[in-house]
Amino acid sequence: MRKSWISPRKKWVRNLCIAIWLSVVVLSVVTIHLGPGVRTVTSVPPVNALAVRIMGGPYRVAEYRYERLSRPARTVVRSDTGAVVATFTDGARSVVLAGPARDFPVSRSGSSVVRGEAWVRLLPQPWKEGAEGGKWFRAWLDAALADRSPDVLATARRHWAGDAPKISDSRLIKLVYGLSRKISVAVIKSDTGGVVISTEAREQSLLQPGDLLLFAPDAKGSGPIDRVGVYLGRDTGGRHRVLFRGSAPAVAQGGRLFQGFRVAKRI
Structure with missing residues (x-):
């Protein structure tokens, strides 16, 4: 009775050990051949504007x-x-x-x-x-x-920076974003027409391509909006670029354009 009970148990333990050993071998082979690409994603990169x-x-x-x-x-x-x-x-x-x-x-x-x-x-x-x-x-x-x-950026590039006729900013907004004339005019007003992204500290890190940037004529950012551009992103030198009609200047901190920044909108 004793012998017949012990043998199956030893056989079960032996099989379990073999199974564990084979699992370790298989995992080692997979790791060697596939490297770091085989892993569980436990964290993800931080999400910023770009x-x-x-x-x-x-x-x-x-x-x-x-x-x-x-x-x-x-x-x-x-x-x-x-x-x-x-x-x-x-x-x-x-x-x-x-x-x-x-x-x-x-x-x-x-x-x-x-x-x-x-x-x-x-x-x-x-x-x-x-x-x-x-x-x-x-x-x-x-x-x-x-x-x-062509998406919003490609369309804006063609209209703003191309040889298009000199038409009003509201007309360009209408063409690029498919908005009505009334809404296009409202977008230019700083208190209406779009999701406001940044009104304090000029936080450029909150911007994303396609945002509209609105600028006032003087360095204090007061007075009516007189320039509207489309934010393209950072250039190869790390500078923020805004697309105006005929140009795409950098919005450099401390510069005149930066000082005149009024508000960014996402529409």
């Missing part, structure tokens, strides 16, 4: 992850690896999406460019918290991430 630059593709995945952030209130969409693929701001139609890298020359010589993976497109309606649960959302996001037609 966080879409961390996304290297593919841009469409089986499942997305959603994260709520503030200043301004927004929903960030991440891929299953934690990379940011889209940013939706509450109350705004403009969306920053991950896409192929591209260059926007910002000097006549072409020596300075804004280079990045940010593409800006417009939602059918202003974003609201929880809108990712709508039936329309997933189809829209997949299509927008795959779209390579």
Whole structure:
């Protein structure tokens, strides 16, 4: 009786040891061959205004992850690896999406460019918290991430910096963002028309490509708005660039343009 009870137990223990040993061997082989690419994502990069630059593709995945952030209130969409693929701001139609890298020359010589993976497109309606649960959302996001037609930035580049007729800023806003004339005029007024991104301390780190920057004529930032430009992002020298009609100057801290900054809006 004693012998018949002990043998099966020893056999079970031996099989368990073999199974554990094989598991260790398999894990070691996987680690050696696949390296650091095989890991559980326990943390993700911080999200700033240009966080879409961390996304290297593919841009469409089986499942997305959603994260709520503030200043301004927004929903960030991440891929299953934690990379940011889209940013939706509450109350705004403009969306920053991950896409192929591209260059926007910002000097006549072409020596300075804004280079990045940010593409800006417009939602059918202003974003609201929880809108990712709508039936329309997933189809829209997949299509927008795959779209390579001219976006807001490319359209703004053509109208603002090209040889287009000298028309009013409100007309240009209407053309680029598809707004009515009335709303375009309201956007230029500092107290209406769009999500205000920064009214104090000129926090450029809160900006994202596609934002409208509004400037007053004097260094104190007082008086009526007389210049409106589209924020492109940082150039290869790290300077913030805003696209005006015929030029894309740097908004350098302490400079006249910086001093005249009134407000940034996301529409």
